[in-house]
Amino acid sequence: MLHITLAHVLTLSSLLLSLGVAGMVLNRRNIIAILMCLELVLLAVSINLIGTAHFRADLGGQVFSFFILTVAAAELAIGLAIVTLFFRNRGTINIDAADMMKG
Amino acid sequence: MIPDLLFLLFSAGILAGGALVAVGKNPMVGILGMLLAFLNASGLFILLGAEFLGLLIIMVYVGAVAVMFLFVLMTIDIDFAALREGWANYLPVGVLTVGGLATLLILAVQGQNFNLGTPVAPELLGAEAPQNIVALGQVLFTQYAVPFQVAGLLLLVAMVGAIGLTHRPRTDIKRQDVGQQVNRKRTEAMVLTNPKTGQGAFPDHWVGKGVKKGQK
Numbered sequence: 001m002l003h004i005t006l007a008h009v010l011t012l013s014s015l016l017l018s019l020g021v022a023g024m025v026l027n028r029r030n031i032i033a034i035l036m037c038l039e040l041v042l043l044a045v046s047i048n049l050i051g052t053a054h055f056r057a058d059l060g061g062q063v064f065s066f067f068i069l070t071v072a073a074a075e076l077a078i079g080l081a082i083v084t085l086f087f088r089n090r091g092t093i094n095i096d097a098a099d100m101m102k103g
Numbered sequence: 104m105i106p107d108l109l110f111l112l113f114s115a116g117i118l119a120g121g122a123l124v125a126v127g128k129n130p131m132v133g134i135l136g137m138l139l140a141f142l143n144a145s146g147l148f149i150l151l152g153a154e155f156l157g158l159l160i161i162m163v164y165v166g167a168v169a170v171m172f173l174f175v176l177m178t179i180d181i182d183f184a185a186l187r188e189g190w191a192n193y194l195p196v197g198v199l200t201v202g203g204l205a206t207l208l209i210l211a212v213q214g215q216n217f218n219l220g221t222p223v224a225p226e227l228l229g230a231e232a233p234q235n236i237v238a239l240g241q242v243l244f245t246q247y248a249v250p251f252q253v254a255g256l257l258l259l260v261a262m263v264g265a266i267g268l269t270h271r272p273r274t275d276i277k278r279q280d281v282g283q284q285v286n287r288k289r290t291e292a293m294v295l296t297n298p299k300t301g302q303g304a305f306p307d308h309w310v311g312k313g314v315k316k317g318q319k
């Protein structure tokens with residue numbers, strides 16, 4: 001039977017981060033799916049910090065994870081507002097439609 | 104023994120939820136997968152001694168974030184299948200890149216002991232340790248007081264930004280504007296005229312001010 005160590009927690013967070021990046025690549029056109037994958041990546045970072053905080057007995061990691069939660073919520077509110085605005089102006093949420101600034 | 108089994112269970116839940124988000128065809132399935140991942144992450148956080156954050160993540164993600172995603176998903180009318188068209192073209196590159204990334208990260212952390220050393224604040228653990236939320240409050244309101252305030256300010260800015268971005272003044276409805284009513288001048292509200300006999304109430308020099316030419 002395995003005994004969980006920091007390496008196991010970090011492996012879990014690496015896998016979750018890779019899943020998040022994979023989701024961004026596969027759902028390349030769907031902004032909402034990309035935002036969801038971004039949440040997964042931030043969750044991976046939080047797991048990393050909380051695992052380290054636990055095995056190092058340092059509360060700093062938990063505090064930092066707390067701030068990551070705050071930033072994630074703010075980022076999501078702004079991101080979804082932009083998605084709504086984009087859909088209102090273009091009638092789609094396809095990222096390929098956001099090409100007004102191409103040179 | 105029990106914590107190890109719980110760790111495996113929560114890890115499986117998190118990764119299953121993440122996989123649903125990453126490859127799910129329907130975005131609704133993606134949101135449910137995200138909920139699965141976050142609920143299991145909450146359990147994992149509590150297992151790792153972060154009780155407050157574990158409960159907070161349920162409140163913030165399950166209570167707010169998932170509802171916000173559902174809300175946006177239901178207000179926009181999109182053919183999500185069309186957005187996924189051609190995703191298989193990116194599959195080889197994606198699998199290669201992401202597989203490489205995962206392999207590198209996992210190889211980097213295997214068999215390390217990370218020189219954890221002595222705990223920085225041993226009084227915060229063990230039987231005499233304060234409750235997690237008490238300990239967190241003790242540092243959050245003293246050592247991290249300024250970042251805490253800045254985080255609150257960030258949330259305020261995000262709220263103002265989200266409302267300011269999505270707000271639009273409606274032009275298709277009539278609405279009373281008291282300021283406009285009070286500021287209305289006599290000169291723009293009425294015109295005094297002295298028409299000659301047979302000219303009618305709409306003389307030619309009014310044409311363009313809501314009067315058509317030839318109107319009597």
